[in-house]
Amino acid sequence: MRPPSRFRRVGILLVAASLSFSLAGCSAHSDSSAPGTMSEESSTDSSQQASDGRQISIVHALGTTKLNAPAKTVVALDRPWADAVLLLHGTLIGHTETYTHGQGLGDYLGxxxxxxxADAVIVGTPREPDFNAIADLKPDLIVGARETSGAHYERLSEIAPTVMSEGAPATWKSGYLVLGKALGVDSDASAMLARYEEEAQRIGEEINTSASNPTISVLRFQNGPTRIYAAGSFPGMVLADAGLARPKSQRGGQNFIKVTVEQIADVDADRIFITTSPLGGERSMESFRATENWPELERRAVTADDTAWITSESLPGAYAILGELAHAFHVDGPVVPEGLMRYTGEVSDAQ
Incomplete structure (x- = not known):
């Protein structure tokens, strides 16, 4: 594997600094920094801050908060945050169940x-956290997404220091830098992102060379309108990191495009990765299978892990996507961080 690009690491940090996050102290403390930026104080190494008595301070979507020392135990109210805690080797003591995937965490987490x-307990749902259960755990840190848990920020902050991300797919990388600071592993977090981007670039280059720059579509069947995930979605961003092309209609900044049975021919790409939601996905696919255009689509289709591609919005999920891409195009898969599942399954066609 090639060494991480110094310039790419700087780019990650600059992008992350422009997004909205914070670490909350036992109560929020406002300062003059504008939301969406990292304060000068927060840019120093958190282990140094802990040793010399200065607080760790990071601006987030709902204010500015501080930690007196790196956190050890974390409650995650959002699936991407739970993945991040585990990958950065924090101790996850509580997490929420999700509407589509229940109480389990993704298989791609190895x-x-x-x-x-191992001892993590369920603490409600992202929109309805169980405050008593969270308080009983006595976490050092609570992390969540503003769009789902933000209404509870003040109450959560009374329990423990709380972080609220914007929750949009565009912010998924910067969360690792924020959490790395909270856990006292800043350099590990930034290096981990740099290694991922190097692996994504390598795999994309090998795919483009071996398959003559193929176009990629991501199609999800679910309980509701079928979706093509476009450039602004999480899988769209992973594909962009790999330098893989999308059909022209999918290159905009939108998250997804709704597709009806009559529009199935519009799912145009050299390779189509298909995921099915556990809630009604198979039933939704049946109506598409009955169309005359399905055999042609199926010829170019590969089944994909719905949790990794659609709902993870995390670095472990991104590695799982790279693994499935690599196997679909018969190139070497990514070198993944310790503990993550290495994708070793055979390429399988959509059924």
Missing amino acids: DLPERFG
Whole structure:
């Protein structure tokens, strides 16, 4: 594997600094920094801050908050945050269940849940967290997304220091830098992102060379309108990191495009990765299978892990996507961080 690009690491940090995050202290403390930026104080290494008595201070979507020392135990109210805690080897002591995937964490996480979250308990849902259960756990830090848990920020902050991200797919990388600072592993977090981007670029280059710059579509069947995930979605961003082309209609900044049975021919790409939601996905696919255009689509289709591609919005999920891309195009898969599942399955066609 090639060494991480110094310039790419700087780019990650600059992008992350422009997004909205914070670490909350036992109560929020406002300062003159504008939301969406990292304060000068927060840019110093958190282990140094802990040793010399200065607080860790980061601006987030709902204010500015501080930690007196790196956190050790974390409650995650959002799936991407739970993945990040585990990958950065924090101790996950509580997480929420999700509407589509229940109480389980993604298989792509390998043995990380057992190693760093074996005693984690369910603490409600992102929109309806169980405050008593969270308080009983006495976490050092609570992390969540503003769009789902933001209404509870003040109450959560009374329990423990709280972080609220914007929750949009565009912010998924910067969360690792914020959490790395909170856990006292700043350099590990930035290096981990740099290694991912190097692996994405390598895999994309090998795919483009071996398959003559193929176009990629991501199609999801679910309980509701079928979706093509475009450039502004999480899988769209991973594909962009890999330098893989999208059909022209999918290159805008939108998250997804709704597709009806009559529009199935519009799902145009050299390779189509198909995911199915556990809630009604198979039933939705049946109506598409009955169309005359389905055999042609199926010829170019590969089944994909719905949790990794659609709902993870995390670095472990991104590695899983790279693994499935690599196997679909018969190139070497990514070198993944310790503990993550290495994708070793055979390429399988959509059924």
